[in-house]
Amino acid sequence: MKGALITAALLVGLSAAAAPRIAAAAEEPLVLADGPGRDLTIGRCIICHSVEYIPGNAPAMNRSGWQKSIQKMKERFGAPITDEESKQILDYLDAHYSGKS
Amino acid sequence: MRRRELLLGAAGGWFAGRALGALAAAGEGQDVLGTLAGKRPLIQRALRPPNFETPLRDLAAAFTANEVFFVRYHLAVIPRIDPASWRLTVGGSSVGAALTLSLRELQHDFERVELAAVNQCSGNRRGLFTPRVPGVQWGNGAMGNALWSGVRLRDVLRRARIAPDALEVVFNGADTPVLPGTPDFVKSLPAERALDENTLIALAMNGRPLPHWNGAPARLVVPGWTGTYWVKHLTDIRVEPQAFEGFWMKAAYRLPTGAFPGYRFASQETKETTPITEILVNSLITSHVSGERLRRGAAAALAGKAWDNGAGIEGVEVSTDGRVSWRDAALGKDLGRYAWREFRMPLDTSSVGAVNVAVRARSRNGTRQPDTLTVNPAGYHDNIVQTVMLEVV
Numbered sequence: 001m002k003g004a005l006i007t008a009a010l011l012v013g014l015s016a017a018a019a020p021r022i023a024a025a026a027e028e029p030l031v032l033a034d035g036p037g038r039d040l041t042i043g044r045c046i047i048c049h050s051v052e053y054i055p056g057n058a059p060a061m062n063r064s065g066w067q068k069s070i071q072k073m074k075e076r077f078g079a080p081i082t083d084e085e086s087k088q089i090l091d092y093l094d095a096h097y098s099g100k101s
Numbered sequence: 102m103r104r105r106e107l108l109l110g111a112a113g114g115w116f117a118g119r120a121l122g123a124l125a126a127a128g129e130g131q132d133v134l135g136t137l138a139g140k141r142p143l144i145q146r147a148l149r150p151p152n153f154e155t156p157l158r159d160l161a162a163a164f165t166a167n168e169v170f171f172v173r174y175h176l177a178v179i180p181r182i183d184p185a186s187w188r189l190t191v192g193g194s195s196v197g198a199a200l201t202l203s204l205r206e207l208q209h210d211f212e213r214v215e216l217a218a219v220n221q222c223s224g225n226r227r228g229l230f231t232p233r234v235p236g237v238q239w240g241n242g243a244m245g246n247a248l249w250s251g252v253r254l255r256d257v258l259r260r261a262r263i264a265p266d267a268l269e270v271v272f273n274g275a276d277t278p279v280l281p282g283t284p285d286f287v288k289s290l291p292a293e294r295a296l297d298e299n300t301l302i303a304l305a306m307n308g309r310p311l312p313h314w315n316g317a318p319a320r321l322v323v324p325g326w327t328g329t330y331w332v333k334h335l336t337d338i339r340v341e342p343q344a345f346e347g348f349w350m351k352a353a354y355r356l357p358t359g360a361f362p363g364y365r366f367a368s369q370e371t372k373e374t375t376p377i378t379e380i381l382v383n384s385l386i387t388s389h390v391s392g393e394r395l396r397r398g399a400a401a402a403l404a405g406k407a408w409d410n411g412a413g414i415e416g417v418e419v420s421t422d423g424r425v426s427w428r429d430a431a432l433g434k435d436l437g438r439y440a441w442r443e444f445r446m447p448l449d450t451s452s453v454g455a456v457n458v459a460v461r462a463r464s465r466n467g468t469r470q471p472d473t474l475t476v477n478p479a480g481y482h483d484n485i486v487q488t489v490m491l492e493v494v
Binding site: 047048049050052053056057059060061065069076077078079080099100 | 145146147148149150177232233234235236237238278279280281282283284348352
């Protein structure tokens with residue numbers, strides 16, 4: 001695994017070297033997978049945190065895990081996400097970042 | 102490496118082909134490094150709020166340098182504090198004389214003390230958990246050992262005339278949430294732990310003022326307890342006769358009651374869950390990682406660190422035959438009971454083949470590192486015996 005900072009290059013293909021890449025923090029763009037709900041997901045999540053948390057947690061997540069996570073963000077942390085938006089965000093996260101069976 | 106194999110096995114070609122890089126794992130040498138102002142490159146788990154861990158090679162020194170010490174925040178609004186205008190307030194229902202202290206007063210009006218201690222994040226090694234659990238996917242580096250200097254919290258509480266009915270002492274720092282609905286990061290300690298002579302308000306780390314990312318200008322140091330209690334950018338202390346009800350005590354940083362050894366934070370405990378408190382006995386091999394090859398006949402030594410809740414490391418055993426037989430490693434200099442202790446063991450390289458190395462530390466508190474993980478929802482307390490697979494060629 002290359003770590004949490006994702007770049008377009010990494011998403012395309014990455015048989016590349018195992019040597020760690022060094023980046024000045026915030027220097028490289030964070031890119032999430034294309035798909036319906038992507039912009040909404042980024043827009044809501046980055047209010048409080050960078051989106052690395054999403055791929056970073058993917059190995060530990062499935063649909064139910066993402067559902068709990070979105071609920072926690074809304075109910076415990078006060079994230080401004082409507083019910084309709086929750087569903088779109090859940091579908092997006094589950095489609096692209098559910099790494100746990 | 103176990104995680105990577107597991108992941109590839111479970112996720113198959115989909116992730117490998119499309120978004121392998123998206124899946125952060127805790128394997129050394131495969132991580133993205135990032136830099137924060139004033140820090141050298143660290144393993145970047147998240148940029149905002151910043152969560153950066155120390156690379157393994159930087160954990161080999163006796164004291165972990167300020168420039169590579171791990172960084173862990175929950176909240177994204179982290180002000181840079183002007184030391185001249187910073188104030189620490191001490192109040193609450195269980196003090197007789199509320200105080201407001203400047204940095205200068207803290208530095209000059211109280212006895213200066215220093216102490217070496219491991220600061221370890223509660224979630225250190227969460228990324229190594231099987232099964233995987235959500236949260237920052239830390240590897241081994243959400244920890245470090247430093248020489249902390251400052252004043253005793255006890256002396257400050259006594260100056261404020263802490264009352265006999267004090268039950269908990271509550272700590273807030275200058276970092277705040279982005280949204281008004283997000284709970285501020287506020288932690289409490291049992292009064293008896295706050296009054297322990299080793300609980301400090303630290304102003305310096307390894308002989309220099311605290312780095313911004315490690316809590317400048319003042320942070321709590323609670324030796325032997327996990328990092329969640331070591332509140333950074335400390336601004337406000339309240340002493341109360343009842344249990345603090347905040348989210349970060351009542352809902353976060355909790356373990357199943359009775360699942361682990363360690364101090365019981367009685368006023369915060371329920372039948373189901375209890376706050377994480379003391380660090381469990383643990384060790385880390387810093388000299389080698391799995392997959393390394395040793396040249397036949399060449400001198401080689403295994404080295405690393407062992408630490409616990411402050412009882413002190415009694416011994417560190419090393420096995421090189423897949424946990425069949427164990428021998429005591431040599432221990433390095435004692436830096437203080439809350440610091441880690443170096444261990445060292447020559448490796449036999451006289452014949453070629455696989456060397457399955459395992460290390461287990463035991464504490465003077467009577468505990469020893471276990472072979473199996475006690476799974477818990479938040480992924481805390483991974484102190485299982487560590488293995489590295491080497492090969493003599």
